[in-house]
Amino acid sequence: MSTTAVPPSPVLSLSLLNAADEDAFVALLDGVYEHSPWIARRAFAARPADGFASLAALKHALASVVREAALDEQFGLIRAHPELAGKAMVAKTLTAESTGEQRAAGLTQCTPEEFARLQQLNADYNARFGWPFILAVRGPRGEGLTRPQIIDTFARRLNAHPDIERAECLRNVHRIAEIRLNDKFGVEPRLGNQVWDWAESLARFSDPGFAENGQLTVLYLTQAHRAVAAQLADWMRECGFDEVGIDAVGNVVGVYHGEDHGQPGEAPRLLTGSHYDTVRNGGKYDGRLGILVPMACVRELHRQGRRLKHGLEVVGFSEEEGQRYKATFLGSSALVGRFDPAWLDQADADGVVLRDLMRDAGLPATMDAIQALRRDPARYLGFVEVHIEQGPVLNELDLPLGIVTSINGSLRYVGEVRGLASHAGTTPMGRRRDAAAAVAELILYVEERAGAVPEVVGTVGQLQVPNGSINVIPGRCRFSLDLRATTDAARDALDADVRARLAEICERRGLSFTLERTEAAAAAPSDAHWQSRWERAVGVLGLPVHRMPSGAGHDAMKLHQALPQAMLFQRGLNLGISHNPLEAISNDDTELCVRAFQALLDEL
Template identity: 70%
Template sequence: MTTAAPTPLTLAWLNDAPAEAALAALDGLYEHSPWIAEAALRQRPFTSLAQLKHAMVRVVREAGREAQLALVRAHPELAGKAAVAGTLTAESTGEQARAGLNHCSPEEFALVQRLNAEYGARFGWPFVLAVRGPRGEGLHRREILATLQRRLQGHPEIELVECLRNIDRIAEIRLNDKFGAAPILGNPVWDWAEQLAVHTDPGYGERGELTVTYLTDAHRACAAQLQAWMRDCGFDEVRLDAVGNVVGLYLGSDPSARRLLTGSHYDTVRNGGKYDGRLGILVPMACVRELHRAGRRLPFGLEVVGFAEEEGQRYKATFLGSGALTGHFEPAWLDQQDADGVTMRTAMLAAGLPATLEAIAAEARDAARYLGFVEVHIEQGPVLAELDLPLGVVSSINGSVRYLGEVVGVASHAGTTPMDRRRDAATAVAELALYVEQRAAAAPHLVGTVGMLEVPNGSINVVPGRCRFSIDIRSTTNEVRDAMAADVRERLAAICERRGLAYRLEETVRAAAAPSDAAWQRRWEAAVAATGLPVHRLPSGAGHDAMKLHEVMPQAMLFVRGENAGISHNPLESTTADDMQLAVEAFTHLLDALSHDTP
């Protein structure tokens, strides 16, 4: 074969090209660091671009700290001296120009220089950011400055990892350019998420925050938008059900065939992110759009549900949307009031929903009519980001138990009460919190959190007489969770007995663990492997609609890596169009494999 690299590159050529020619073709992916591509090319042949990307990422991660620091330091400052002098690489020049960094105002330029100097002094390396952003089209310089200011406050070890992650993202985008590749399936998913995020509850949009709670105007606007998109994608039936779920049906070749159920929620926590829940609606929508465009029918129906409520933000009715499908809607929910005194029944009627138990009960699905339930979800944690993996297969959704408690002692003068005479409620809870941390850390796949601590009417010169607190315990199995819960209750009693305190502890939530169905988990594993990525299994510590569907049918989930160390329930929640592309590809592989398995 010819050693001249084609434009754009192809995997077939790269796999067969002489080492020197292949390395030359990949020049410029990493700043002044050809050793990364050189090491990755030793793993040829590659079956997918994703596999090649991951091979280079692993080279960086396994290179050792000194090599990693050298790689970071090989990058130029943003709008720094090299940019002014015109000595950047061609790739960096184009990327910084695309972000408008060559058009900074004098004030912006001065700010960038000051922040660059502060960052370098603090960390000892230049600030690195993939300025082409999660969609690959470029961040605005306002976003770049805000990110630089935020990350300047980070811990050095965490910041080094962030720099490496951004370097990997820069290389990914550059590799796409060389191969003429674009996430044509991931881009619309990213765009949909952005467009859906323009709808937010009153009082939040003014602060640039995303909050969508059950049956508000913003919530109803999201439902209307999802229905419009589903129709545009080619769903055969689209409707709003009795609790506000958006239901789209793409019929199989036999309209009476059983269906695969999928979806997630479109409500959000307060000041949350754009992808939690919503990704699980948008990814299968993209799959249906491709099926419709190809004029293809599956041997089973595909039902996509945008669940109206999962977060329990406006009413204490978590999993309301999926609960309606499983037949577990609580009648008392209709009479619950929100913070403004509006009952759920009133909110439903205002939204044009029937608000009757009969109509809601009619939404319960006959599990015999379904093959199972699958859900795509952003990970909401750091595991995939730390492993540099775009996708992960969920092995189980953790079971959880939550408590609200209060310890009661005696409020007394901080100056006149001797240390051995105190009945301090706050230090007792602090002791308990440390025990929760230590007990959870002693076992795998077990987490414990004291997330709320409050000293009512606390004062700087008063020994706390009361302390309210919460406890959240989660594990992949109910048995491990319950064993820790018993130990925590026993330790609380012992602490209060020793310190002469009273306490109360109320269990507020108990959710059973939901292990993934083995057959469906294997289907997700095969789908991930088909993209060329290694398969990684991990439990989910967060609750999901799949937990409710687990009560009536087999379920399994696919996780998508989150940016910014996987943070979620936060405006920094993010993922890239390339990772969304892989999620759509994996979902498509699952549908294809299921088509062969379904009579």
């Protein structure tokens, strides 16, 4: 079911709002936060002397008031909202804003079955949490969720922890307020909508076995992968790129020339982009956001007939996730001359050799062609990348954008502890050689040791007891180990301590172990000058500058080996979850992301 947005109310302006006294300020923002004028009143008291610099600054100020409010005030705000398709809707006692939103989502036209389902969900939710379920029914694009989407989200969130659900309710309260403010100001996030629509359209391509189940999976050089590449190339041409092509490893490359193209001092280029492959059953925005945002910038430059003093090269990297082959960062490695020739002889789980796969896809599959992709650093200003945060930090701070200070260095291992499988009933506790208990002890140490140092993390993500049985003490336990930190020194200190503790645990318990390192990635601190440029670009929008490390790996890690680099994070919805179908962004956050990128380009 498609829906239309609620018609905007009369237009409000920042100049009018900034000139208003307290009572007028509160009155002008009436209805933005449901039955809660105290939020506007406190935002007025905290407003800058020269007023709010932008609508984004106003939104953040209002959200900050709620974040800093007492817990009972936050609960009061949540309880001020009506149930979805609840008694207030039936009795027609909703506020005008809520009436329009529920009508736009089709909740006033529920089938008897849908209405009964919503009533049961309302009752179950209230019994579990004690407050009404809050959902911004106009959705991440502002046009409205369908009734099945609303019901599915309702049912999923019913199982959440109360603290998490309270935070999610408040996030949706802010999203409702944001859309209402857009209506009051007559604002449409046109650029954010374009990027959001592109991402949604790309998600129609998915690999067999996943597409049939509505899941997004795009592995290297599958038919879906090649279709995504072709679509990106077509869109780049439509945007006005001067050169568009697909290179020898499947990267989609678009170039928008600088104003002195073809002259003796041909403009150097800024390099940007991210990856378009996905994990299995992944999200729509991981990687792809970093391709689509600069595409939107080029589209606007071309529409305006503008050239920058420098060229802009946007690369959709063909592979970053390492899902089909162990050649992680295959796409970006080629650009820095680090493509390992041995990768060509790797086989995937079905026995398909990478060299043969590339040839079947029409790529040359030769090292000469791949080595020719290496970029000359002298021709480039640097590399910047936009990426969804993939974490909860920006959500918790009510911030749409964050500045990356460093990409964590990481070490990965696969290991196995070996003990003695024996009878669970007849072996005394003091005489056991329990391999799984040893790994459990290691997990707790990793959690304790990593948690004791800021910006250091450690994870045991895989556990397996081969041939395990309910009544047998585990004689073997396989596990993985992932260690990350913002600096190589902190990473290596964690690594040494964890390996030493594993050896101590096994010695004390009478066990043996093996540990194989499968990956080592150096930390990639952001270039100070490029980080400052991102900070100024975010400041232009009137937003606070928040600096943060990236715990995840990115193509910028590879480009860091040849060029100065810096990244900009955009907040993800649904608690910032990523590598998951719940990964989501809003059109308003994406609008700000595009505007920040434009500001960075304009400064250059």
